Amino acid sequence: MSKVEVEVVGVRIEMPANQPILLLKASEPAYYLPIWVGAIEANALSIAQRGLTPPRPMAHALLLDVLEKYEAELQDVTITGKDGQIFLAELHTNDGKSISARPSDAVTLALTAHCPVYVETQLLEESGIEAPEADEEEVAQFRDFLDNVSAEDFETGT
Template identity: 50%
Template sequence: MQELRVVGVRVELPGNQPILLLKETQGERYLPIWIGAVEAAAIAFEQQGVRPARPMTHDLLREVVRALGAELEAVNITEMRDGIYIAELVFGNERVVSARPSDAVALAVRTGAPIYGADDLLDEVGIEIPDEQEDEVEKFREFLDQISPEDFGAGSGSGGSGGGGPA
């Protein structure tokens, strides 16, 4: 397993499909995951420190986990099966719960839990961005700093973890 960090969420054009972009902390590969608009907004809200008046679903889940005396130890993105990414939530009591990567990452950014990607998965679908495109990644980061979660709109997407559909 390789530790990953959240680079951010962007919208792929022309389909307006949000993409979660993760990158190895000790490597050069990126893991792009197509996600739903609601999950994109949830991740972007947390990254930008936006606090809604009432808890969002992932905020509620964090509080439920705490209330039950558990702690999210890690998020593992383990494989892609039939074009769908598979993730798991690993809790301190050694319990593992299957989850969509978008939900798992939204919870991880709220709890500070590390995110890992399986070596086989990164070998299969990880992408390297050539040096000349690193400037584009930096521009993307700057873009993320300038947008608000409302730019994503909480549309009808249910979120999922598909390769070409919502994650």
């Protein structure tokens, strides 16, 4: 099966349910993949994405330390499929081993270890949302506006 590297956009909150969503973005093909996660997992993802180091190691750092002690390291993670509404993921180590994981844990580990995140192409096409293509002319006009706007442009004179 083929897979595509994705960018970890981050954690967003779906309203009105107030449910955290891990948002991944692929460039080719241009898709977003939303994965609903729990609040604790969303917190761990946010900490890892910001590159923060808590005073005591979290479970993700512990797992990376264990891999290192066994002379292995995390090579990449892949979101592999779905079982009903549950997404599945795998950790891949540099010694050829594959370990089943929850996507939230897999992505948190990837962010902590600074390794790539992939999604199976078929899963991306089936469960992803097509990303709208940017209109280059509109983007250029908006950049021009930002380059030339000043605070005085917003004064109402009241």
